[in-house]
Amino acid sequence: MDENSIQILAVGAHPDDVEMFMGGTLLKMKAMGRKTAVCDLTRGEAGTYGTPETREAELREATRMLGLDARVTLDIPDGGVSSTEENRLKVIDVIRQLRPELVFSFADRPMRHPDHFHCGRLVRECCYLAGLRKIGTKFPAFRPAAFIGFPELIFDCPDFVIDITDFFEKRQEVIRCFDTQVTTPGEDDSETKTFIRSNRFWEIQESRAGMAGAFINVKHGEPFYSDRPPQIVDPLEAFTNRLR
Numbered sequence: 001m002d003e004n005s006i007q008i009l010a011v012g013a014h015p016d017d018v019e020m021f022m023g024g025t026l027l028k029m030k031a032m033g034r035k036t037a038v039c040d041l042t043r044g045e046a047g048t049y050g051t052p053e054t055r056e057a058e059l060r061e062a063t064r065m066l067g068l069d070a071r072v073t074l075d076i077p078d079g080g081v082s083s084t085e086e087n088r089l090k091v092i093d094v095i096r097q098l099r100p101e102l103v104f105s106f107a108d109r110p111m112r113h114p115d116h117f118h119c120g121r122l123v124r125e126c127c128y129l130a131g132l133r134k135i136g137t138k139f140p141a142f143r144p145a146a147f148i149g150f151p152e153l154i155f156d157c158p159d160f161v162i163d164i165t166d167f168f169e170k171r172q173e174v175i176r177c178f179d180t181q182v183t184t185p186g187e188d189d190s191e192t193k194t195f196i197r198s199n200r201f202w203e204i205q206e207s208r209a210g211m212a213g214a215f216i217n218v219k220h221g222e223p224f225y226s227d228r229p230p231q232i233v234d235p236l237e238a239f240t241n242r243l244r
Contacts, residue, residue: 006037006070009100009144011091013081013119014044015059015073016178021150022104023066024164024171024209025222030067031167037070038063039094041087041119046078048194050180062177065170070098081115083122089137091126096139103127107149107225109156120149149225153204158223160230161216168209168220175205 008029010018018026018038030036040059045052056073063071074090081087095103106120124147129135131143151158164171175182181196183189189198212221232238 005035005099005101007034007101008036009039009095009098009103010037011039011041011094011103011105011119011123013041013106013113013115014047014078015040015042015055016044016062016175016181017106017116017119018104019062019066019171019174019178020205021106021152022222022224023174024167024220025104025162026066026068027167027170027174028162028164035069036066037072037098037100038066038068039072039074039091041074041076041081041091041122042078042115043073043075044078047181049197054180055178058178058180062174065174065177072098079115081118081122083118083125087122088126088129089135091122092130092135093137093139095126095130095144096137096142099142101145102148103144103146104148104150104224107151109149109151109225111152113152116152123147124149146226146228151223151225153208155208155212155223158212158215159226161212161221161223163213163216163218163220164209164222165213165219172202172205 010022010026012018026036043052044055072094076087105123106116108120111117127144127147131141133141182201183197183199192198195201209220212223213219
């Protein structure tokens with residue numbers, strides 16, 4: 001791997017997507033010395049709360065807390081994410097520029113938000129297309145080793161789970177960087193217009209991490225899906241973990 005290449009690239013449709021669904025994994029990878037990056041397809045300008053300017057400020061603070069090596073925000077319209085030729089070329093260029101070994105985005109599962117569904121499809125396609133030399137962009141052809149999908153809040157049996165127990169509380173702090181989008185502890189949410197900006201959201205986040213962790217006998221986890229199984233070097237270590 002080139003020393004300037006990114007090892008982990010997470011792609012979300014909006015600022016805050018990757019923080020909410022795999023922020024613990026990004027924190028853990030950074031603690032392990034991995035080079036990490038995020039690409040947001042939109043600026044989140046169609047959100048009920050906040051403005052593009054406030055969301056950009058929130059994004060900068062979350063980026064700092066995650067310790068990312070790079071973050072790219074594209075100009076695809078919020079609410080209009082789709083797999084067009086124009087959008088594919090934009091995502092292909094990001095992949096070719098950063099040259100990540102692994103790319104994470106939304107899994108090929110039913111999604112509440114259509115942008116999330118189309119984001120995952122778009123990124124999955126571009127992971128393959130980025131390796132085709134005859135598709136011309138500003139950077140040379142490159143294909144990541146794997147595409148890995150993450151679900152929204154609700155999920156079924158995942159293909160694998162990453163233990164984020166040691167990073168869960170900081171992950172929650174990172175999500176709170178997006179304070180126009182979520183509630184603060186003890187805030188009155190009786191007049192909220194969105195599920196994300198409610199105290200219930202935090203309860204579901206806690207339950208999601210706890211349920212994912214239960215699959216691998218740890219306190220908190222993040223679930224993922226893969227088209228191919230990961231390599232297991234030592235099945236004894238992989239399957240004999242104990243609840244903390």
